[in-house]
Amino acid sequence: MTEPFLIVEHEGAVLSARLNSPQTRNALSEPAQMDELVELCNRVRRDRTVKAVVLSGEGSAFCAGGNVKDMRERGGIFAGSPHDLRESYRNTIQRIPLALYELDVPVIAAINGPAIGAGLDLACMCDIRIASDKALFAESFVKVGIVPGDGGAWLLPRAIGMQRASLMAFTGETIDAAKALEWGLVAEVVPADRLITHALGLAQRIAGNASHALRLTKRLLREGQHMRLDSLLEMSAAYQALAHHTHDHLEAVNAFLEKRAPQFTDR
Structure with a gap:
């Protein structure tokens, strides 16, 4: 084989x-x-x-x-x-x-x-x-x-x-x-x-970072190579709205304020 x-x-x-x-x-x-x-x-x-x-x-x-x-x-x-x-x-x-x-x-x-x-x-x-x-x-x-x-x-x-x-x-x-x-x-x-x-x-x-944020960030970087700024800003606003409503975003903020390592769950 x-x-x-x-x-x-x-x-x-x-x-x-x-x-x-x-x-x-x-x-x-x-x-x-x-x-x-x-x-x-x-x-x-x-x-x-x-x-x-x-x-x-x-x-x-x-x-x-x-x-x-x-x-x-x-x-x-x-x-x-x-x-x-x-x-x-x-x-x-x-x-x-x-x-x-x-x-x-x-x-x-x-x-x-x-x-x-x-x-x-x-x-x-x-x-x-x-x-x-x-x-x-x-x-x-x-x-x-x-x-x-x-x-x-x-x-x-x-x-x-x-x-x-x-x-x-x-x-x-x-x-x-x-x-x-x-x-x-x-x-x-x-x-x-x-x-x-x-x-x-x-x-x-x-x-070590939140999965959703990583994937969305990479997509923005890729799309930004060939999009106009105004188009990318619209896309960024939509992605940011998604990111703000993830559990991992709240966990990251709480961990930052509480001075501890975050525990992400991909939610």
């Missing part, structure tokens, strides 16, 4: 998932891999106990992007005619940004090693990126004669600005963790042996 592509662990309110194909540096080429990532998002959407997700990779890489050997052999998601390829992209890897980027639960990318091509774009689908000091980054599609097919042309400029995104996409060259931090591609760089502990600690801090 084929091993699952994702190793998933759920402890308390934090779910962690690791890409589990270290022999291919966690490359993305098989439809079943895409299905697992999308189903993970569906699972988290259904599970109200999850308040934060940490995504990382097994082995030395975070994700090496598309499998170049499959590209050469026109296998995996790269098989078939141009029409077949278009439908393959739409029905496999392009489902990931729609599922992951739109997930209401905050997602932290713990980038343990190279994040290349689709691997970099996968990291950009997450809300917060924390890099190991061994991490490397490249929007490398042009190096193998193709274009970002998974949303990278939309994601990367929003992470680091159009000029730097253009520099990465037009050259395909690699930057290290220090440069990624300087450019705002990642929020933090930590020693490799502390990465997962640090990311899980951050996830626990996030998960």
Whole structure:
């Protein structure tokens, strides 16, 4: 039986998932891999106990992007005619940004090693990126004669600005963790042996807040990227009305005034 592509662990309110194909540096080429990532998002959407997700990779890489050997052999998601390829992209890897980027639960990318091509774009689908000091980054599609097919042309400029995104996409060259931090591609760089502990600690801090407020806040941040201010204010007013009438809001206020830790019940 084929091993699952994702190793998933759920402890308390934090779910962690690791890409589990270290022999291919966690490359993305098989439809079943895409299905697992999308189903993970569906699972988290259904599970109200999850308040934060940490995504990382097994082995030395975070994700090496598309499998170049499959590209050469026109296998995996790269098989078939141009029409077949278009439908393959739409029905496999392009489902990931729609599922992951739109997930209401905050997602932290713990980038343990190279994040290349689709691997970099996968990291950009997450809300917060924390890099190991061994991490490397490249929007490398042009190096193998193709274009970002998974949303990278939309994601990367929003992470680091159009000029730097253009520099990465037009050259395909690699930057290290220090440069990624300087450019705002990642929020933090930590020693490799502390990465997962640090990311899980951050996830626990996030998960210590009220679930409804977290989910609504993430939705506002996402919608605010493409809405007018007046439209976002209307949406914020509606979300705020919902938040004010939750039990967890009253619990948070009482805990603050009573100088104690809140006990949230997702109500």
